[in-house]
Amino acid sequence: MDRETAVRSQNLADAVPFYGEGAPIPESRDLSAKDDTSGFNAVVILLARSWPYISPQVLGRWWMPGVGVEERVAELIRGRGYSFVYMPLLVTILAVLFPYCSIVPITFEYPYNFLFSLILLAVIFSWPLPNLTGRIQTVSLVLVVLSLILANMIAIVLVEGLATKIYTGTLSLVCLLGWFVQIRIVPTGVKFRVRVGSHLIYYYGLEALKGLGVLFIGLVTAEIINQSVLQNEPLMPGLSALLGYPSMSAEALAVLSEAQRMELRWAPIKIELAWFLLLWPLDIFLLYYIIWVFQRINHDLRLALVDQWHKLSLRHHSDHRVGDSIWRIQSDSETVTHVLKVLGELAVMLVNVVVTAALITILSPLLGFIILFTLVPTFLVARWAMPRFRTRSLVQRIANADLTSMVQESFRSIKLTKAYEAGERSQANFEDDSMIAFNAEYRNERLGFRVSVITESYSAVLIFGGVCLMALWSSTSQPTFARELIALAGLSFVVWNLSAYQWTRERYEGAVGLIVEIMRIWGWAQDVAMGLRRVFDILDMEPEVRDKHGAIPFKKFEQEIRFKDVAFAYSPERPVLDGVNLVAAPGTITAIVGPTGSGKSTLVNLLLRLFDPDRGVISIDGKDIRDFSVDSLRKHIAIALQENVLFGMTIRDNIRYAVPDADEAKINEAVRIACLQETLETMPDGLDTMLGDRGGRLSVGQRQRISIARAIIRDTPILLLDEPTASLDADTEHRVLENLREWAENLDSSKRAIFLITHRISTIRRADEILFLESGKVVESGDHQKLMSIESGLYRSFVRAESGDITLD
Structure with missing residues (x-):
């Protein structure tokens, strides 16, 4: 290894420290907490704005007989005359029918008092859903959903027997049926529609069933081990029948024998094995399913982003690096897939913290106060850390976008790099950008590590203090706080004992730990929000060139194309055109000439509406081109760009890029006019030759x-x-121009106009009209002979300079 390589390797190693800030990020590319412009509300709004791209996977689409699946996204509740008026009536009947038929017991003892209260709440608020709109409907929807969730939890956890679980489950399914199947009464009968494609509902529904299954299996195995195997108690009748042990039912005997206990000890293992065999393929399917759903969401956002980029004018694209656009499309848009994870985990954690804190407060208000006190240092750390998370996330994303731009520009200029032996310099620039991107990400991760150390430290202290208090109370059998509420909650901890200590310690540690975890998830949310911010920065841009209200389609060109006092500037300090006037009639060739930077290409770009003029009017047949829809105007204009942009596809596909359905006759005619036959003969596959x-x-x-x-x-x-x-070459140029003139003089010659931008005198002199631009103005116009007759004329001087013949006339 030579000395130069060794020094560079050492410098790179020093830029990646084991611990520390690493190589500093240039001040012009860095941000501090003072530069943060996004607070709590801004982050919440950014997360909420992802709903239009998530909603298709939640709301799905409607399938209707004879119509099929609609393209539009389904309504949240109801619309277009369809409703679910049958649902409240059906829910009410079922809610009464089960107790009336003694399928479930009619009692208001705990926990049935809670269960029936929640079901009554769901029944009452199911009626406004199909009959009202607005805020009342939204509030009713939330209350129905929450009531049924809590009712199902009570039925599964606190109520014995299968009937009650079927009762609450049936009511829930009927409510879902109203959301999925809606009807519309018409004079000829009843129409219906079915909601399909609600993939996130399907996924989380399966996850909920899996969670209920885990809870059920846990309760069953705990019941078998704690009550039957360890304490000789017989199985509940329903459970004994389910497990295939009817002889061990409480209805058959009072106490299990030793042999029965030994036989029953294998039951939990069999249950867990059967559950694993069922859960294993389900978990694989759910993993694949949610990845597929998230990719669809990301795909929709990427399509919207690219569609917006197509609408933005060239003024925007000329001021932004390609790599930044690539990074926003490829990486920043991916953050939309994390929104549901962030919001879902935060919601679950917040509910768990509130419920657990409430239960622990019943046992000891002091422990509840300690949990509440955990929020104080958490808020202080969040106030310090969140602005830094946001700014460092932005710096990291911008640095990676710059690195992508560096890679894209390096590959695009590879021929130039090799020709000038600039490979080492290009490599050095890449290494610099790569280290800036690395250190930007490293700083972000290091900030997360610091926050974790701080939060874990004070949470450990608070957990240790709380556990010590519980141990002290348990050792002296101190009475718990609210015995009546404890009994109401279904607990039996009247005094602090070993069971109370173990139960409370687990939940206390979990509550404090969840508060710290909420802090971590909210830190992650800042990064997600910053990615979405970079996406919505583009989506929020108003395209400079867009259809005006009431734009009409452009159909034909018959009279003239006119530029009247047209002015344009890419920026106020960069004027390009100033008061341009010209007229082009059908059947003519207009040549636009002038020195470099005089505005020739800009002039034709304005006609194509790649930009709109800052002043003046461009009209076709007396109609301002801004009155035409952009798509219809561009559909009637073809352009051969100076850059000669080709794609990595066949020559045939490159030629018909703008007309994908062009037939062979049109392709061959275009090949003939462009004098491509000889070139194609040298290609291995002719028109089907793949280009690099x-x-x-x-x-x-x-x-x-x-x-x-x-x-x-x-x-x-x-x-x-x-x-x-x-x-x-001169010969090919002559043949191409003759072919173009012949093409322009076909049966539709009266409807065709050609604009040429060129420096070739042989090309210019064939034009019907020549416009000479200088400093953004048309200073001379006419045919070749007329302009050459102007003594000391700019065009005459231009021709002499280009031809090298001062006697040329």
Whole structure:
């Protein structure tokens, strides 16, 4: 290894420390907490704004007989005359029918008092759902959902017997039925529609069933081990029948024998094994399913982002690096898939903390106060850390976007890099950007580590103090706080003992730990929000060129194209055109010439509405082109760009890029006019020859002729050619121009106009009208002979300079 390589390797190693800040990020590319402009509300709004891209996977779409699945996303509750008026009545009947038929006991003892109260609440608020709108409907929906969730939890956890579980489950399914199947009464009968494609509902429904299954299996195994195996108590009748041990039912005997206990000890193992065999394929399916759903959400956001980029004018694209756009599409848009994870985990954790804190407070208000006190240092740390999470996340994302731009620009300029032996310099620049991106991410992770150390430290102290208090109370059998509430909650801890200590310690540690975990998840939410911010920064941009209200389609060109006092500037300090006036009639070729930077390409870009003029009017047949829809206008204009952009596809596909359904006759005609036959004969597969990236295996002249063919095949009334023959030899140029003139003089010649931007005198002199631009103004216009007759004329001087012949006239 030479000394230079060794020094560079050491410098790179020093930039990646084991601990510490690492190499500093340049001040121009760094942000501090003072630069943060997003507070709590802004983060919540950014997360909420992802709903339009998540909602299709929640709300799904409607399937209707004879119509199929609609393209539009389904309504949240009801709409378009469809409703679920049958649902409240059906829920009410079932809610009364089960107790009336003695399927479930009619009693208001605990826990049935809670269960029936929740069911009554769900029944009452199910009626406004199909009959009212607005806030009342939304509140009713929330109350029905919460009531049924809590009722099902009580039925599963606190109530013995299968009937009550079927009761609450049936009511829940009927409510879901109203959401999934809706009807509409019409004079001819009843129409219905079915909600399909609600993938997130399907997924979380399966997850809920899996969770209930885990809870049920846990309760069953605990019942078998604690009550039957260890304490000789017989099985509950329903459980004994379910497990296949009817002889061990409480209805058959009072106490289990030793042999029965030994036989029963294998039951939990069999149950767990059966549950594992059922759960294993389900877990694999759910993992695949949620990845598929999240990718659909990400896909929708990416499509919206790319669609927005297509709508933005070239003024925006010229001021932004390509790598930044790639990073926003590829990486920043991915953060939308994390929104549900963040919000879901935060919601579950908050509910667990509140419920656990409430139960612990019943046992000891002091422990409840300690849990509440945990919020104080948590809020203080969050106030310090969250702005830093946001700014460091932005710096990290911008640094990675810059690195992507560096890679893209390096590959695009690889020929130039090799020609000038600039590989080492290019490598050094890449290493610098790579280290900045690495250290930006490293700083972000290091901040998360610091916050974790702080929160884990004070939470450990608070947990230790609380556990010591519980141990002290248990050792002296201190009475618990609210005995009546404890009994109401279904607990039996009247005094502090070993059982109370173990139960409370687990939940106390869990509550304090969850508060710290909420802090971690909220820190993650800042990164998600910053990714969404970079996405919505683009989506919120108003396209500079867009259809005006009431825009009409452009259909034909018959009279003239007119520029009247047109002015344009890319920025206030960069004026390009100033008061341009020109007229182009059908059947003519207009050549636009002038020195570099005079605004020639900008002029034709304005006609194509890649930009809109800052002043003046561009009209076709007396109609301002801004009155036409953008798509219809561009559909009738073809352009051969100066850059000769080609794609990594076949020559055939490059030619018909703008007309994918072009037939062979049109392709062959475009090939003939562009004089591509000889080139195709040298290709191994002719028109089906695959090109490399940007057509790198072709000469500039060959690429230019493919670009001309691509413009011709559109067969539009307006053709824009930007330096169309600059890289062609004289003979090929002559043949291409003759073919173009012949093409322009076909049966539709009265409807076609051609604009040429060129420096080639042989091309210019064939034009019907020549416009000479200087400093953004048309200073001379006319045909070749007229302009050459102007003594000391700018065009005359231009021709002499280009031809090298001062006697040329």
